[in-house]
Amino acid sequence: MSTSTTPDTLSRRVLRYAHAQGTGRSQFPTPAQVAEASGPLPDGAAGAPGSTLPYGTTELLERAAFPAGRVAGADRPAERALLAAFGLQRAELTNPYFEHRALPSVRSLFPVHAFLTGEGPARVLDVHRHALTELPGTARDSARRILLAGRYTRLPAFYGPLRGTLTELEMGISLRALAVGLELFGVTGHLTLPASGEALSELGLAEGEWTWPLTVDLPGATPGTGSGAQPPETREGRGGDRLRAAAPADPSLDQILAVNRTQSTLGEAAPAPLTRAVPDDAAARELSWAEVLWERGSGRMPRGLTGMAGRLRQVPEGSLTGAAAWAAVPPPGDLLRRVAEHVDVTVAVQATDGFEDGVHRLTGGRLLPHRPGPGALAALERDYGYNLAPGNGCDVRHASAVWFCSVRQRELVAELGPGAWTLAQYVAGWITQGLCLNAAAHGLYARPARAFDGLAVQRPLGLAPDETVLLSVISGTPRFNGLPLDLRL
Template identity: 40%
Template sequence: MTETDVRRFAYRQGPGKGLFGGAIEIDDSAPTTAALPPAAARGATGHPLPHGTVALLRAAPYPHGRTETATADRAGHVLLTAFGLQRREPSNRFNDHRVVASVRSKFPVHVFTVSGRGAGYLDLYRHALVDLDLPSSEVPPPLGDLDVVLAARYTDLPTPYGRLRCALGDLETGINIRSLLVAAQLAGVRAQLSLDGDGSAAAARMIRAAGPGRWSAPARVALSGLVAPIGGQALPGTAADPTVFEAPDRLLAAETGHPSLDEAEQVNRHRFAARLPLAAPAPGIPSATAAAAPAGTGWDGVFWNRSAGRVPDRLSGFSGRPVRLPESAVQEFLAWAAVPAPSPELAEIGQRVRLLVALQNVGGRLTGYYEVARDGLRPVREDPAVMNSLQAAFGYPVSPGTDCGLRHASMVWTYAVDVPALLADLGPAAWSLLQLWCGWTAHGLELAAAALGLYARPARSYDEFRVQRLAALPRRTVPVFMTVCGRSRFAEPMLDLRT
């Protein structure tokens, strides 16, 4: 796939989606492979994860508190902090909720581990790192004490998403990378991101050996300063009846051949060709924030509050209500957005992206669009009706089965870039790296929102040309991602799944 092919691929799932396909319609009763562990991760041995992560996080004040734990349990607490189950929402059509956001709560990004003691698979419902039943020749050597390998399985997302599953998989990988680096920083663990093509290809071979499917190019994060978990321990409970996996395995085999995934695989090849050195250790948490969060906020509350929005009565979408936020709130978001992505290549991508935000009822600022600059926010366009206009440009309107609270949002963050220029300057792998950067930045905004009791909804469903005009963007610069933030109008008691 050439640079021109990648440009076409990007266009067909962005500005050209109205020409090359209609609106995506999802039957939520149709099965996916989302809950299916890889074939090699269904055994009865592994490493049980520790309990008490939520207590450790409760004792760590936001934003600069740190968790204190025994060295032997540190790896497990880091994994649960980064990816753990949080809650089940009775009225939500999509459960369960984790620390990270995911399309329809499908969580296509799977978490593998590699150490000198072998390879494992994070199974949150078994509360364990399950041993991967693989020969040692299929397991790449680790870069740190414990490597965390992140890869998205495209068939976990509903088939109608088509080629968009490629971008969504990379976006969620970027979200998971940020979540892992935040967790590592909270535990005092050194974390380094590797996107090198050779290392990614070796990790991809391990993942393919662990189970069939179409996977994104993996990202590896090397963790140092902890003890790798010891596998081989008998896990609680009895082994699953193999017949449980028969139907989803047949679905996986069928969906793996979907034509749209051929394009995704070709895009991945550019990542495998990239020669990117191991990045320096990088933080996920800003060194200074605006201290806008309520006093006494602990990290457990931040992760619990992380939400893409809620609606009642099993509707889809998200509700909202008007609220006035202080100026410190937008400064909190800016601090999280300013944390550079954890590799020179991703940081270079970030330099090419224009990050803008539409504000409504924030401090004393006029309603309208602003652009993030080195010294803060630069006014772009005053528009008292900007949120109503953005709602009209959003991908799904208010209907009897759908709510959309965008008109009441406090902030709409918009990520925009000249895609042809980006690919011409940095090569065809830049499309995939752009998605990682957007995910990295989006999760920072999600945590800032959660600390302030706001929702933060990542979105790719909108009319690019209308948003482009609202944000006063040049013709070649198109919005590639969006994060809507505000106060939810709906709340209800929720089932706590934390340990």
């Protein structure tokens, strides 16, 4: 191994990358790079043949009570699970980012795509066509699998290296959404973490634009045995053009890709069953699963303005204990769980029955006082990156809770290696999607954000000086209700 790729060198690169996006973000400014984002589908998929997805998934979910209800005996359950996880829910016509699904996404761009293999060429979930669209030139694959891959270039280039973190956080969000969908329809999958780009090559996706995929083997497949598809070199002229496509000129992509590919240092992880994504004690109002998925939202403003506005009100204890139950469900597999042990969950609370105002920490599935006292959320608003302005709403001070996932990245990388940084994003995303669903079940919005000043929030939250915030979730009562257009089929 050359000295440029030793584990110590990789660890230093990852730590600098992590520091530049967290506590040290302002010390490493990235010049704005304005460029067109990639399209909503992988190259070559738009207009390709597709198979229509089943209708009536919402009606099935309407008969399943939240949280314990399940759908038994549905036809094409894996495809219905995809719709429950990623399907269109509504368009908010007064929202500048109007497309809403059961999971949040930066600017409603949804850079993470779900692919299905087996029974012919690989296909990508195309929610706008309500179809699985073929990826031209991919080999026929007998293994029935769902793969999740994030396209960094889907996000605007002015995000710079932050596109890496945002996309990988959405990978974790998407994994939890998929796991919930599979659980609802009684489908047992097995998750395999990537140790190479083999799956990316099999899908014919450009190496310079995509994350390495997460693979979920469906019933009937042998977990962890690969697809058995023809290798990429035998598909020359049938799909290799997408594989060979040059990435757009963007120096930040090299850094993003280098960090994502350090997952190879983690080695092969055993396939892990996706058996539990919903907590047993997630009490809520009397709602169906269809209603919870419909109500998930990130906060609204009127008249096409950006940001969020809320109103402070006393909320029931279950809104917070339910959120803690969702956050405490471990991600699948030993390796992700070892990473999760390094991810701390802290929440600033106010006006919640059964809880003193102040900062609490999740310990052993319970929220324990960490820094009690009023005023924590007002202090946090001063450290939020999108201030209240004539064209933007900022109402952190009126939220019920603001959640933070944080990690001591030096300890994480020292114990588990440089690839653990990417896995920590997956864990934070996994937790975040649980918080979002719980909030929807209690009539609250939940807004994931990377906009808090990492250094400034350490003091009010009582974080350690070397603790980096991975992601936050602002949750409260919405002040505005936009005009929604139902997009469910």
